[in-house]
Amino acid sequence: MVLQPLFMGRWYALRRAQAIRALEKSHASRVITMIHRQEKRSIFGFAVSRHIDLEDAQTIIAAIKDTPDDMPIDLVIHTPGGLVLAAMQIARAVEAHKAKVTVFVPVYAMSGGTLIALAADEIVLGEFSVLGPIDPQIAGLPAASIVKARDSKPVEGVFDLTLVLADVAEKALAQVKQGAVELLTPRMEQAAAEALAAKLAGGHWTHDYALTAGEARALGLPVKVGMPLQVMELMKLYPQPIQQSGVEYLPIDVPRQRRV
Numbered sequence: 001m002v003l004q005p006l007f008m009g010r011w012y013a014l015r016r017a018q019a020i021r022a023l024e025k026s027h028a029s030r031v032i033t034m035i036h037r038q039e040k041r042s043i044f045g046f047a048v049s050r051h052i053d054l055e056d057a058q059t060i061i062a063a064i065k066d067t068p069d070d071m072p073i074d075l076v077i078h079t080p081g082g083l084v085l086a087a088m089q090i091a092r093a094v095e096a097h098k099a100k101v102t103v104f105v106p107v108y109a110m111s112g113g114t115l116i117a118l119a120a121d122e123i124v125l126g127e128f129s130v131l132g133p134i135d136p137q138i139a140g141l142p143a144a145s146i147v148k149a150r151d152s153k154p155v156e157g158v159f160d161l162t163l164v165l166a167d168v169a170e171k172a173l174a175q176v177k178q179g180a181v182e183l184l185t186p187r188m189e190q191a192a193a194e195a196l197a198a199k200l201a202g203g204h205w206t207h208d209y210a211l212t213a214g215e216a217r218a219l220g221l222p223v224k225v226g227m228p229l230q231v232m233e234l235m236k237l238y239p240q241p242i243q244q245s246g247v248e249y250l251p252i253d254v255p256r257q258r259r260v
Contacts, residue, residue: 052082081111143169144203
């Protein structure tokens with residue numbers, strides 16, 4: 001029982017390596033994954049979440065730089081988001097790769113995940129996959145809402161902390177919009193890139209708004225609908241360390257045709 005988690009971890013790692021290699025052969029590409037499947041994990045009663053961090057950035061940048069310039073990259077992303085700094089580092093590395101980069105989003109790539117997707121040549125979504133807004137959050141609050149709260153009444157009646165937060169929020173909004181425009185302009189005209197960046201980063205939706213494939217395409221993103229079965233099978237090899245879901249189902253037993 002003590003060794004079972006270790007054996008299972010190694011078994012899943014082996015299966016993932018095999019699945020990734022098969023996907024690479026099928027697509028003639030380099031496959032890189034960023035799967036954050038520990039959102040519901042808890043250790044000793046404390047919630048532990050995985051987000052885009054500087055370690056992710058360092059690893060993905062190293063993988064991209066290690067990829068030949070003429071080799072396409074398939075980047076599989078499943079993440080709730082994370083640090084803007086780390087997401088921008090990854091996105092710039094994606095944008096700088098000379099061959100085609102395709103971002104696959106099997107379920108969701110929110111916030112920083114969407115920021116990375118903006119740098120790709122193509123974004124592949126499943127029928128129910130979603131992206132999200134890239135509006136920055138300050139102390140857990142939407143930056144755009146902080147600025148709006150400050151501007152809603154005379155400055156004499158605004159709390160000093162709100163003024164400080166609004167100042168930081170304005171800078172964060174400008175930085176994220178500028179970063180998004182930088183990532184979009186190689187494939188989009190300047191005016192269109194600025195309009196799209198303002199829409200995604202300007203606080204027009206809540207931060208967890210689900211941006212569907214149709215909406216993303218209408219905004220001008222290079223979205224393709226149709227997730228390869230190999231990618232969905234790969235996702236099954238990233239299980240939660242501690243299963244907390246109440247969802248269960250049995251595999252379908254398809255009857256085989258009798259041979260004549």
